Amino acid sequence: MSVPAVKRLSVCGLAASLCLLSSCGRAPSFDILGSFFPAWLVCLIVGLLLTITARWIIARLQIVIALPVLTYPSLTALFTFAMWLGFFR
Secondary structure, rough: OOOHHHHHHHHHHHHHHHHHOOOOOOOEEEOOEEEEHHHHHHHHHHHHHHHHHHHHHHHHHHOOOHHHHHHHHHHHHHHHHHHHHHOOO
């Protein structure tokens, strides 16, 4: 390879890596009893609590879930991601 081609390739590689790293920033965290927890962990815990509440409501209404192995983890993910997007965009 010639020198200009290597230089062009290195500039393109640098630009691509900067594009991939541009969204890396300080992650939001919460101070809970003196210890900092990442916001995604707090959203996951609240998502689990919301899923437990939804399961209780579904059981009270006597709704039959065909595939609970897929339904409840999906509900947890839905609640977690919705809270993350709603609060931290």
